[in-house]
Amino acid sequence: MDIIYILINEAIPGYVKIGRTSNLEQRIRDLDTAGVPLPFECFYACTVRDAVFVETQLFEAFSTHRLRPRREFFEIAPESAVAALKLAEIENVTPKKDFVETPEDQQALNLARMRRATFNFQMVNIPVGAELVFSRDENIKAKVINNRSIEYNGAVTSLSESARSILNNDYPVAGTYYWKFEGETLDERRRRLENEA
Numbered sequence: 001m002d003i004i005y006i007l008i009n010e011a012i013p014g015y016v017k018i019g020r021t022s023n024l025e026q027r028i029r030d031l032d033t034a035g036v037p038l039p040f041e042c043f044y045a046c047t048v049r050d051a052v053f054v055e056t057q058l059f060e061a062f063s064t065h066r067l068r069p070r071r072e073f074f075e076i077a078p079e080s081a082v083a084a085l086k087l088a089e090i091e092n093v094t095p096k097k098d099f100v101e102t103p104e105d106q107q108a109l110n111l112a113r114m115r116r117a118t119f120n121f122q123m124v125n126i127p128v129g130a131e132l133v134f135s136r137d138e139n140i141k142a143k144v145i146n147n148r149s150i151e152y153n154g155a156v157t158s159l160s161e162s163a164r165s166i167l168n169n170d171y172p173v174a175g176t177y178y179w180k181f182e183g184e185t186l187d188e189r190r191r192r193l194e195n196e197a
Contacts, residue, residue, distance in 0.1 A: 002051030
């Protein structure tokens with residue numbers, strides 16, 4: 001059964017790559033070429049019954065956000081693609097680790113994630129005490145307790161560490177992709193406010 005994947009790349013913020021494959025690890029490794037500064041990360045992947053049909057429908061659904069007709073890159077929030085893909089999902093097969101060639105590649109990827117993770121609630125006009133919801137399960141909630149931290153599950157933590165824990169990932173994640181406020185992910189909110197400024 002084929003897999004539909006949603007990939008992100010810290011070197012290309014704001015864009016996702018949507019595609020299909022029968023071998024996800026090999027596909028991610030194949031995309032790590034000299035023309036791309038950082039390895040791709042699998043944001044989400046799942047098996048579907050008819051991958052050609054599902055991929056075509058996703059491309060159609062996000063066609064107004066597609067960069068070039070023959071490229072699989074879309075200027076959308078990754079969670080928007082996940083929400084659409086879940087309609088056809090049979091099994092979530094998102095890997096819990098990165099696929100990189102060398103320890104240096106992993107180090108570069110982790111450093112890029114840390115830089116991207118520089119975020120505070122003041123920059124997006126979210127007050128202390130505000131409630132956040134997790135994008136993949138709106139029953140999971142957290143409370144903003146200061147400009148950089150949240151309270152989740154009775155403990156003070158970061159957006160990224162809480163998201164990594166919920167997703168049960170072995171690698172760091174950008175928490176702003178997963179936590180939502182007033183219906184949009186924190187990453188979407190940051191980008192919207194930056195564009196309006």
